[in-house]
Amino acid sequence: MAALKKVLVANRGEIAVRVMRTLRERRIGSVAVFSEVDRLAAHVLFADEALPLGGKTSAESYLRIDKIVDAARRAGADAVHPGYGFLSENPSFARALTAAGLTFVGPPADAMEIMGNKLKARAKMLAAGVRVIPGTDGPVSDPAEAARLAEEIGYPVIVKAAAGGGGKGMRIVRGPDQLAAALRATGEEAGKAFADSAVYLEKYIDRPRHIEIQVMADARGNAIHLGERECSLQRRHQKVVEECPSPFVDAAMREAMGRMAVQAAKAVGYVGAGTVEFIVDPGRDFYFLEMNTRLQVEHPVTEMVTYTDLVELQLAAAAGEPLPLRQEDVRARGWAMEFRIYAEDPARGFLPAAGRILRLREPVGPGIRHDSGIYQGCEVSVFYDPLLSKLVVYGAERGDVLERARRAFDEFVVAGIKTNIPFHKWLLAQPAFAAGDCDTHYIDEHFRPELLAQDPELPFVALVAAALAYHQHGRGAPAARGEADGATSRWRQAARREAVMRRSTHG
Amino acid sequence: MSEGRYVVDIGGAKRRVAVAARGARWELVLDGETHLVEQAVLERDEVVHLLVDGRSYLVDLVEKDWKRGRFVINFFADQIEVRVRDELEAVAEEITGGRGGEESFELRAPMPGIVVRALAAPGETVARGQGLLVLEAMKMQNELASELDGVVQEILVEDGQMVDGGTVLARVARSEPPAGT
Known part of the structure; x- marks a missing residue:
C-alpha cells in the first residue's frame, strides 16, 4: 500500500484536532467533516479542508456511513481515521470504506466484530489461553x-x-x-x-481496579505492547483521570499483562492500535474484560511515557508498513496523568453544561500538554459528548506530576460554561489519590458537591472588581449605564465603538 | 465625581464599600478597612488586572448588567455573582421592598434551550416570582419567573422554539401597557 497523502477524520472535538496534528507533522492532508452545528468547531478551523455532512444530531451526521464515505470520495482522501466513539468500532463502516477503495485507519472488520460481542470475545479469549473472569x-x-x-x-x-x-x-x-x-x-x-x-x-471482584494495556500490531503478524494505563478513577463507569504507569503495577505484572494483551490481539488477527482492558483484584490477579478496537481517549499518557505517537503508528499500520519498533525497543520513562475536562457542573450532579466559552486561558509551561477541542468564543453544543479537552501532565516522578497538575489547574481559566475543573482540584487534594490508592468506587463513595472548595479570596476579589467596574462605568457617562442592559454582545459592540472613538480623539 | 458609596451583595452577605480615586489608583474602604487598588484594563470591561495592596489578581467580568449592577465575576476556576447598588438606591429598595424605580422587566433565556410552554399570556397580571415560561435546557425544565409585579406585555417566543442564551423571551411592565400596543 502506498503512503497516505490525504486523510479524512470522521470525528469532531479534541480527538479530530489531535489526529490532524499528526497528519500535519507527517505532511499528510487533513479533511474535516462537520454537522450543521459544528461549522465553527475547532476541528473545522484546524483542518486543511472541511466538508459539511448536514444534520445536527450525531445520528444525522457523524454516524452516517454513507455521508462520510461520500465526503471522503469527494475530497479525494485515500484513508479515513475514525477517532474514538462514533463509527470507530463499527465493522460495517470499515467494510463500507474498503468497498469504496478507501483505507480504514483501524483493525480489520472481523477483529472488531469479535471483540464487539461479549460472548464471542470471551469464547475466543478462552480458546487463546487469555485469562477471563x-x-x-x-x-x-x-x-x-x-x-x-x-x-x-x-x-x-x-x-x-x-x-x-x-x-x-x-x-x-x-x-x-x-x-x-x-x-x-x-x-x-x-x-x-x-x-x-x-x-x-x-x-465478583471486590474493590476492583481497571488497568488496560496498549497494544500495537502490523499487518504482518507482529504485535507489541506499550505498557499499561491505570483507569480506576471513574465516576459512574466514566473514566475521569488516567495515568501511566499504574502505581499498582510492577515490572513483572506489566510483563505478564502485556504478554496476555498481545496474545489477545494476535488471537483475532488485530492490526493497528488497540487496548486490552483488564479488571484487577486487590490480590493482583487480572482478568480480560474487553478489547477496545480503536485509539483510546487516554492514549496521550502512553505517548508521553513511551515517547511514541500512537496516531503515527496507526497510520503506518494502516498503510501496511511493518511496526517500526520491537518489544525490546519500547522504553518507558517518567510519569504522565490525564485529566478529562468535561462541560459539566460538579456542584449540580455533573449536569452537562452548554453555551459559549467566553474566556479561556490554558495552562502552559513545563510538563503540560493540552489536547483541546475548544477555543475562546466557541460554542459548546448540547448535541455531542461533553468532553472539551484533556489536560495531560508529565514529569519524572508521580509526585512531581501531582504538584504540576495542581499548579496547572491553578492557571486554568474557563469562563462562560461550567466545567469539572473544580472537581479535579478536589481530587488532587485527596490523600488517597496522592497515594495512588483509588479503586473504581472511590469517586462515587467519596465525592460530594459540598466538598468543592472555592478560592478563599474569590468573594473579596470579585467584590473589588465589581465595585470598581460599576463605579467607573457609571461616572461621566451616565447614558452608558442603561445601554444594552445585560446583553453582552450588543454591549461589547458599543464598548468597542467607544474605544475606537476614544483612540481617534486622543491620538 | 470620583467618589461613590455602594452596597454589594455577594455570597449571601451585604457589604458596604466606598470607592474614591487617589491619583492613578483607587482607595476602597470595605467594612472600615482601607485597601489601595491599582487597576489595569486588559480588555475594556472584560478583563482587568488588579493590584490590591500589592497582591496580584487577574479577573474576568463574565456577565455584566450595568443597569441593575449585576455581575458574574470569574477568578480562575471560580465564579461568583455580585450585585452592586448605589447606597441611596439600596436604602430606597429596602424601604419599598422592590426594585425601586424599574418600570419594566425583560425575561431573558439564561442559557440556550427549547421553550416548552408559556405560563402567562399578554395582558395577564403577574406577581414577582411568578413563572412566565418553561425553558428546557440540557434535558432539565426550568421555570423562569417575573422579577416584577406587573402586566405581561408580550411573549416573544413560541412553544417548541429553540433560543440562544440571552434571547429576550417576554416583557413585563410595572403599570398597564399604554393603549394601542
Missing part, C-alpha cells in the same frame, strides 16, 4: 447446579441477567445461603425488564 459460559437455572458452579468459581459471585446491561439485573452473592434467593430474584427481574429470565454466574 471465571464464570458459567451459559445460563444456569437449576439451584443445585448453580451452587456447585458458584463453589467452583469461588465466592463472592455475581448473578447477572443474560440480556442485562448497564448495571441492571445483577446481584452480588457473598455466600451459598444467599444464592438461591438471588437466582430467583434476578431471574424474575430479568423476565420483567428484558423478557428473558436467563441468568448466569460470574466471579
Whole structure:
C-alpha cells in the first residue's frame, strides 16, 4: 500500500484536532467533516479542508456511513481515521470504506466484530489461553447446579441477567445461603425488564481496579505492547483521570499483562492500535474484560511515557508498513496523568453544561500538554459528548506530576460554561489519590458537591472588581449605564465603538 | 465625581464599600478597612488586572448588567455573582421592598434551550416570582419567573422554539401597557 497523502477524520472535538496534528507533522492532508452545528468547531478551523455532512444530531451526521464515505470520495482522501466513539468500532463502516477503495485507519472488520460481542470475545479469549473472569459460559437455572458452579468459581459471585446491561439485573452473592434467593430474584427481574429470565454466574471482584494495556500490531503478524494505563478513577463507569504507569503495577505484572494483551490481539488477527482492558483484584490477579478496537481517549499518557505517537503508528499500520519498533525497543520513562475536562457542573450532579466559552486561558509551561477541542468564543453544543479537552501532565516522578497538575489547574481559566475543573482540584487534594490508592468506587463513595472548595479570596476579589467596574462605568457617562442592559454582545459592540472613538480623539 | 458609596451583595452577605480615586489608583474602604487598588484594563470591561495592596489578581467580568449592577465575576476556576447598588438606591429598595424605580422587566433565556410552554399570556397580571415560561435546557425544565409585579406585555417566543442564551423571551411592565400596543 502506498503512503497516505490525504486523510479524512470522521470525528469532531479534541480527538479530530489531535489526529490532524499528526497528519500535519507527517505532511499528510487533513479533511474535516462537520454537522450543521459544528461549522465553527475547532476541528473545522484546524483542518486543511472541511466538508459539511448536514444534520445536527450525531445520528444525522457523524454516524452516517454513507455521508462520510461520500465526503471522503469527494475530497479525494485515500484513508479515513475514525477517532474514538462514533463509527470507530463499527465493522460495517470499515467494510463500507474498503468497498469504496478507501483505507480504514483501524483493525480489520472481523477483529472488531469479535471483540464487539461479549460472548464471542470471551469464547475466543478462552480458546487463546487469555485469562477471563471465571464464570458459567451459559445460563444456569437449576439451584443445585448453580451452587456447585458458584463453589467452583469461588465466592463472592455475581448473578447477572443474560440480556442485562448497564448495571441492571445483577446481584452480588457473598455466600451459598444467599444464592438461591438471588437466582430467583434476578431471574424474575430479568423476565420483567428484558423478557428473558436467563441468568448466569460470574466471579465478583471486590474493590476492583481497571488497568488496560496498549497494544500495537502490523499487518504482518507482529504485535507489541506499550505498557499499561491505570483507569480506576471513574465516576459512574466514566473514566475521569488516567495515568501511566499504574502505581499498582510492577515490572513483572506489566510483563505478564502485556504478554496476555498481545496474545489477545494476535488471537483475532488485530492490526493497528488497540487496548486490552483488564479488571484487577486487590490480590493482583487480572482478568480480560474487553478489547477496545480503536485509539483510546487516554492514549496521550502512553505517548508521553513511551515517547511514541500512537496516531503515527496507526497510520503506518494502516498503510501496511511493518511496526517500526520491537518489544525490546519500547522504553518507558517518567510519569504522565490525564485529566478529562468535561462541560459539566460538579456542584449540580455533573449536569452537562452548554453555551459559549467566553474566556479561556490554558495552562502552559513545563510538563503540560493540552489536547483541546475548544477555543475562546466557541460554542459548546448540547448535541455531542461533553468532553472539551484533556489536560495531560508529565514529569519524572508521580509526585512531581501531582504538584504540576495542581499548579496547572491553578492557571486554568474557563469562563462562560461550567466545567469539572473544580472537581479535579478536589481530587488532587485527596490523600488517597496522592497515594495512588483509588479503586473504581472511590469517586462515587467519596465525592460530594459540598466538598468543592472555592478560592478563599474569590468573594473579596470579585467584590473589588465589581465595585470598581460599576463605579467607573457609571461616572461621566451616565447614558452608558442603561445601554444594552445585560446583553453582552450588543454591549461589547458599543464598548468597542467607544474605544475606537476614544483612540481617534486622543491620538 | 470620583467618589461613590455602594452596597454589594455577594455570597449571601451585604457589604458596604466606598470607592474614591487617589491619583492613578483607587482607595476602597470595605467594612472600615482601607485597601489601595491599582487597576489595569486588559480588555475594556472584560478583563482587568488588579493590584490590591500589592497582591496580584487577574479577573474576568463574565456577565455584566450595568443597569441593575449585576455581575458574574470569574477568578480562575471560580465564579461568583455580585450585585452592586448605589447606597441611596439600596436604602430606597429596602424601604419599598422592590426594585425601586424599574418600570419594566425583560425575561431573558439564561442559557440556550427549547421553550416548552408559556405560563402567562399578554395582558395577564403577574406577581414577582411568578413563572412566565418553561425553558428546557440540557434535558432539565426550568421555570423562569417575573422579577416584577406587573402586566405581561408580550411573549416573544413560541412553544417548541429553540433560543440562544440571552434571547429576550417576554416583557413585563410595572403599570398597564399604554393603549394601542
